[in-house]
Amino acid sequence: MRPVGKAALMAAAAVFATGAAQAEDGFLGLDLEGSFGEGGFETPYTPPVTNPLFNETPFITTELRPIFVYHDVPDNFVTGGGSIIVGAAQARLAITDRLGFIATTDGYADVDFKGVLPDDDGFLDIAAGLKYAVLHEPEEGRIATVGLRYTGPIGNLSTGGIDLTGVGHGYFNPFVTGAMVWGDDPWEDTAQVQMSLGAQIALSDENWSFIHASLHGDMEIYDNLFPFAELNAFLPFEGGNRVPGSQLTGADIADIGASDPVSIVTLGGGIRYRFSDNAVFGVAIEGNIADRDNSVFGYRVTTDLTLHF
Numbered sequence: 001m002r003p004v005g006k007a008a009l010m011a012a013a014a015v016f017a018t019g020a021a022q023a024e025d026g027f028l029g030l031d032l033e034g035s036f037g038e039g040g041f042e043t044p045y046t047p048p049v050t051n052p053l054f055n056e057t058p059f060i061t062t063e064l065r066p067i068f069v070y071h072d073v074p075d076n077f078v079t080g081g082g083s084i085i086v087g088a089a090q091a092r093l094a095i096t097d098r099l100g101f102i103a104t105t106d107g108y109a110d111v112d113f114k115g116v117l118p119d120d121d122g123f124l125d126i127a128a129g130l131k132y133a134v135l136h137e138p139e140e141g142r143i144a145t146v147g148l149r150y151t152g153p154i155g156n157l158s159t160g161g162i163d164l165t166g167v168g169h170g171y172f173n174p175f176v177t178g179a180m181v182w183g184d185d186p187w188e189d190t191a192q193v194q195m196s197l198g199a200q201i202a203l204s205d206e207n208w209s210f211i212h213a214s215l216h217g218d219m220e221i222y223d224n225l226f227p228f229a230e231l232n233a234f235l236p237f238e239g240g241n242r243v244p245g246s247q248l249t250g251a252d253i254a255d256i257g258a259s260d261p262v263s264i265v266t267l268g269g270g271i272r273y274r275f276s277d278n279a280v281f282g283v284a285i286e287g288n289i290a291d292r293d294n295s296v297f298g299y300r301v302t303t304d305l306t307l308h309f
Contacts, residue, residue, distance in 0.1 A: 266287060
């Protein structure tokens with residue numbers, strides 16, 4: 001295991017220890033309303049849509065979130081283009097108003113390239129962890145959360161002899177995320193800015209490691225309608241050894257394991273609409289504004305339905 005992996009493991013133990021202590025405060029260790037319970041936030045919950053695997057909301061929630069992704073592979077990629085279609089579901093469980101369990105990566109992907117590499121389909125890896133709100137000030141509209149996820153390499157997606165999931169010893173993902181919300185009336189004319197920063201750390205040499213950062217802003221322009229804009233970045237700091245001398249870069253969905261991956265920066269936007277207090281739909285489109293010649297990321301359409309407590 002790499003030294004950074006050992007450090008992340010120690011951090012994971014600390015997070016779980018904090019969770020055990022906090023669990024004693026609630027009924028049977030659970031406070032399902034999380035950040036939105038008694039004395040908590042009253043503003044509407046509008047989580048980000050793009051970068052769903054890493055742009056984690058700072059709010060502690062109990063929810064189920066099915067996700068559908070259409071991912072375009074650019075024509076100037078080595079395969080001459082193609083697409084990746086993903087169906088997945090995320091789950092979150094509020095243990096207390098500050099501590100939450102998260103399961104954010106799973107699903108099934110269908111890969112369809114125009115050439116060079118064969119089409120295939122298979123399961124993605126699975127990631128789960130905990131997050132804890134170190135700053136929780138509903139009256140000021142502020143929240144900041146730290147967390148840690150582990151991705152287990154159990155997927156079986158591959159193409160042309162290149163395993164895209166299920167490789168190595170997995171990843172640790174420490175992260176911090178925060179939000180500021182405004183609004184005179186809790187349910188009208190609200191606005192939110194959210195930021196997140198973390199590192200996806202490969203625990204074996206086969207996979208790549210990268211910094212991920214996201215920025216989200218939304219505003220309610222009509223009852224329950226929230227347009228938003230989002231910026232995401234994936235900045236590699238260590239490549240893998242599965243494709244030596246290559247810059248071919250996957251993304252959040254797949255890891256090609258190239259030795260010299262390129263950065264991915266996406267800009268997008270969309271809308272969220274609240275059908276009820278506990279159901280919010282989202283759709284977004286984003287495009288890669290960085291290197292498109294060596295990255296599988298052309299543009300992406302993401303939709304989700306968040307069903308929360």
